[in-house]
Amino acid sequence: MEWVRGKTIGHGSFAAVSLAKPINQSSDFPPLMAVKSCGVSHCESLINERMILEELKDCPEIIGCYGDSMTIENGQRLYNVALEYASGGALSEKVKNSGGLRLSENEVRRYTNSILKGLHFIHQNGYVHCDIKLQNVLLVCDGGKDAVKIADFGLAKKTTGSGELNSKYEIRGSPMYMAPETVVGGEQESASDIWALGCLVTEMITGNPVWNCSDIGNLLMKIGVGAEIPEIPGKLSEEGKDFIGKCFLKDPRKRWTAEMLLNHPFVNTVSFKEETENQISPRDPFDFPDWESEQSCLVTPESSPEFNCWFGEQDEFQSGSPSIPPATRLGQLLTDQKPNWSVSNSWVKVR
Known part of the structure; x- marks a missing residue:
């Protein structure tokens, strides 16, 4: 596939994401894509991401991949992966730009339902994402309504299924979302993704990180030592509180799986009907402050x-x-x- 690079829309430590258009339009590729690129000397993570995405291509809750290519641009050899373009950006931006108003609970339920379907598919195929967070969940337009898809599999790995501690003490992911067993012994299995999901859902509700701690050392001590768990939002429904509680069980063997959580009433009764954000019912016939007639x-x-x-x-x-x-x-x-x-x-x- 030949394509033309457009403007840069995001970047990380080693890779940058640009808009791209295929030169020859066909039914195999969309008219607009996102291309993730990095220098060939740092492309191991991106190659890993492309291989995993190809294995998980049958899940609609995971960002699509259209293949890879090598290019030489400005004298630099680049490795590129063509991805589905998420026009709505990251879920973190939607939460950040909500104007101080939290997402509606039905929105949170709907997004959580989709993320769980994606996680269930990932775990079912023997992988752990290792970096579930708001920044790695993208919004795409689906039939006029936004839907979410899991992205950024650069840190994903095959699960061992043993539940044993990692002898190399390898830690992947973002500290704020790390599970206790990851901090204590480097263990990252499917249960670790579920802990991170609990952090993500809590952040969608409150708009704030789950741990009020900016020092990495103190943060890891708080997560790994003692019985403390992130505070569950008080303004959440009882179903929501129970759901998050199932994610924040300190013992990963007791923590609910993605399959179990998909049957939890917080997400299995979700409404997918279109909703009007922050709509308030009028109290009387004159309580329409923003209404104007055509005349x-x-x-x-x-x-x-x-x-x-x-x-x-x-x-x-x-x-x-x-x-x-x-x-x-x-x-x-x-x-x-x-x-x-x-x-x-x-x-x-x-x-």
């Missing part, structure tokens, strides 16, 4: 002498302020001037 959008102070009677002062309307209390708006309607019902061209058709 009112065309009204200006110059064209209507009654403008100030209906909408208040000119500067308030032009600033877009919707802060007039319902009682004030009702009072503005109660005037001694009788309406002229014969003038029909100013009526608003509502039915």
Whole structure:
């Protein structure tokens, strides 16, 4: 496959991600892709990611891979992997840009359901992701609604299935999401991904990291020593609290598996219906602060002498302020001037 590199949309320690378009359009490749590239001297992790993605290609909850290639650009030899383009970016950005408002619980349930399906497929095929976190879950548009897919398999590995401690004491992943058994003995099996999932779900709810600790040494001590677990959000439903509790069991042998969690009521009753974010029901017929009729959008102070009677002062309307209390708006309607019902061209058709 021949392709043209576009602008850079992300980068890591060794690899950068760019937009790319195939030169010859065909049904085998999408019109827009993301290409992950690095120098050939540092491509071991990226080669590992491409091989794993090819094995996991049948799961819709995992980012797609379209193959690899070698290029020479600006005198440097690059190894490239063509990936499915996630136009919505990372889930971490959605949480960060939520304006201080947490994601709705139904959104969290829906995303968690999809991530669990992906994790179940990964574990079922004998792999551990080793770096489950908000930054490695991407948003794609699926039928007009965003869906999530697990990405970044550069640290993924084959599971041993033994549950034994790693003699090399090899630690992979991000400290904030690490499981106790990983910190204590370098053990990273499927249960470690589930602990990280609990951290991810908690962060979706609160918008904050699960551990309030910036020092890496102290953080690892907090995770690995003692019985302390991350705080479970109090504003979560009882089902949600129980779900996270099943992820935060210190003993990995008692921690629930992805398959078990998929049957938990927090995710198996999730609603996939379209929802309006932060929609508040009106308390009375005048409690629609952002509503404007089709006609009112065309009204200006110059064209209507009654403008100030209906909408208040000119500067308030032009600033877009919707802060007039319902009682004030009702009072503005109660005037001694009788309406002229014969003038029909100013009526608003509502039915």
